[in-house]
Amino acid sequence: MTIVVHPRSKEWYFWHKTPIVCSGERGRGGYRKQSASWRFFEDRNVKVELMIEEMNKLSVNLALHACGDEVGRAEPDRIFINRRRRRRTKVESKKLMEMRRSTTYDEMGEIKKGPWKTEEDEVLLRHVKKYGPRDWSSIRSKGLLQRTGKSCRLRWVNKLRPDLKNGVKFSAEEERTVIELQGQYGNKWARIATHLPGRTDNDVKNFWSSRQKRLARVLLSPPSHQPPQKSHKSLREPPALQKVPPFEAPKHSSSTESSVTSPKALSCSSSYCEPIQMVPLPELMNPTTTNAAIESATGLLDQNQNQNQPICQFEYTTIPIEENSCNQPPLPPPLLQDFHHIPPPPPPLTFDTQDIFNQLGDPNFFAVFGQGGTADLSQFPFVQTGGEGESGGSCGREECNDPLMMEADAFMDEFPMDMFDHIEPLPSPSEW
DNA sequence: AAGAACCTCAACCGCTGCTCT
């Protein structure tokens, strides 16, 4: 986290993954490190004391703009942080990128994070040339780069190492290899990568992860809602997904494991593996066969076929599916191999504004701010604490009394309309 | 044109195991 101050506008940029813009007039009394909400910054390694001191010195008030994931509001003594996962528009993304490119920011002695610059790569390459790919931490101790040894090593291994197939998609052969080896070794990406020249463990991991997500989505999407590829996904399937020929792959031998929910069962650690015939992935795209295949593979068809609403149990979850889709002839069990590693369906959107307010209703939520306790709730304008307090004043609208009733956009409406007009790309440093 | 959904990939984090003192 880095703090950037614009000398003219006195805007503060708290540089994390995304900037938070702070500007405006100072309230009476200046800032004090008082509110538990400062923890928000402390957790991000912001030098809070310095920040407060500087803010008081410059007489700037703090208002948090929505320029990324963090959204909040500030009052003279405290800051209210909310988090809102909002996808940036293209315009916002461009602005952000422009800001990042044009901003030179004070390192304040902190470790640099984020994307690598060409100059940094060059420094790293020079170091490796001279000393070999080792002593990563010495790069920082020698003052060559403000990066951790870990970060340097990662950069070298994943991007700078010679003979890497950067930007080259996995061939069908490579995909086959990964699938096969994953079945053999489990998620030992580094080990798998040793069989793939020019590929890193990160490459393999990313490939596998993408593939799993894709498969999971295909499996979880209701068959009846799959018109002749309304889902644009399979139109964009990578070639290998469509062309991977059948191949031999190990199979879990334990019949009891096939429907077990333990994640341990996901990897083929069993010593007894027998080769099975794999079904080409395009089969998975067929909604009429997929669910039946799952049922067949998990051995649940028999259990459920008498029920009115057929259920396809898949690993951890139970998925109601369309009646007719389970009446299709099942595929042979080998298809199971491909489903073993699919994670349970993701939870609902993790951290949107509604979640925030749900959490605000939970007394334990504020424990994360360190000073815990419901007594602190009064500091938060969106939480009804029973008493009147000053909290109500900061809200100014009756609907705010019920956090659960407050919509995300209503929260945004709390900001002055012109506040967001303030967000403009920083001028280039030369103009400062 | 704008937004949503999805994909890819770079980079970070936490943990583990190894090596050295």
Next chain:
DNA sequence: GAGAGCAGCGGTTGAGGTTCT
């Protein structure tokens, strides 16, 4: 043998790009 430091690994996150609505 204990502890510190480091390298490596696997999981996760988030930015940016692409495609579709």
